[in-house]
């Protein structure tokens with residue numbers, strides 16, 4: 635069993651950085667490990683226009699620790715009112731790598747999202763023509779659909795027909811959680827990529843609900859069954875593929891998680907690579923983490939791979955029970971169990 639793991643400097647293809655004091659608190663964790671991250675636009679109000687994305691990018695760059703070599707890759711939040719011309723302008727600017735589709739009501743700050751995909755077809759058509767990728771939160775919000783089935787139903791009802799209708803639209807199915815999603819991505823062509831979080835590779839709904847309710851395991855899409863986790867591990871550890879690393883690290887202050895109506899989101903940026911290494915180690919695939927973390931994403935997005943390398947050691951450590959988070963505190967995921975790998979830079 636190797637005790638050290640070196641890989642090309644990786645990227646995080648799905649990340650929540652928030653804004654203001656929260657941004658300042660979480661950004662150093664990601665900038666330490668990753669060269670680039672695709673920054674989600676679900677601020678309040680959301681990042682809708684190119685000018686919003688440029689301003690948010692400037693705030694992120696201003697919040698970077700001195701000397702940090704980190705590039706935020708910006709996204710726009712798709713609304714039914716987004717003018718198609720604004721997306722052409724965004725694509726031509728080169729300042730955004732994708733446009734995020736949140737089904738309205740699916741998750742944190744998704745109220746301005748899309749109620750019906752048919753209502754944004756003109757926008758999706760110009761994105762297909764401009765080669766601007768659509769990043770999808772793949773869950774239906776139909777109250778009649780059980781929360782554990784919302785991803786599978788979205789693939790069948792919404793994403794399948796959309797990919798057929800717009801075969802040149804490039805799409806990333808974000809944070810996949812089910813064996814059904816792996817089958818769907820496998821069956822699709824090169825137009826479709828998918829991100830997988832560390833927490834969905836390491837945990838199931840049992841971790842969240844057996845014996846006690848553990849709110850830091852509550853994220854969207856929710857953790858699924860053991861057989862889903864196995865399918866995700868198999869897909870992530872395949873080597874060169876259309877699956878790539880996206881932490882979906884989603885910080886919420888501890889009082890917004892440990893309360894009667896807690897927010898969805900797990901904060902994993904403090905130990906992102908360590909968590910992925912643990913998952914790949916479990917299936918004897920440490921040698922394939924470099925594809926998943928450092929090569930598959932740039933290849934799908936048509937961006938260069940990063941220079942430089944990072945190293946992890948097989949060494950137990952425990953994160954603190956909480957990190958500072960503006961005026962509040964942030965409970966890191968896996969504060970309850972030691973981590974098995976340590977990032978050394």
Ligand code: NCD
Nearest residue numbers: 650741742853854884898899
């Ligand atoms: C994310 C957040 O908090 O912004 N929460 C989550 O559970 N993943 C939103 C999202 O990506 O769904």
Ligand code: ZN
Nearest residue numbers: 650674882884
């Ligand atoms: Zn997310």
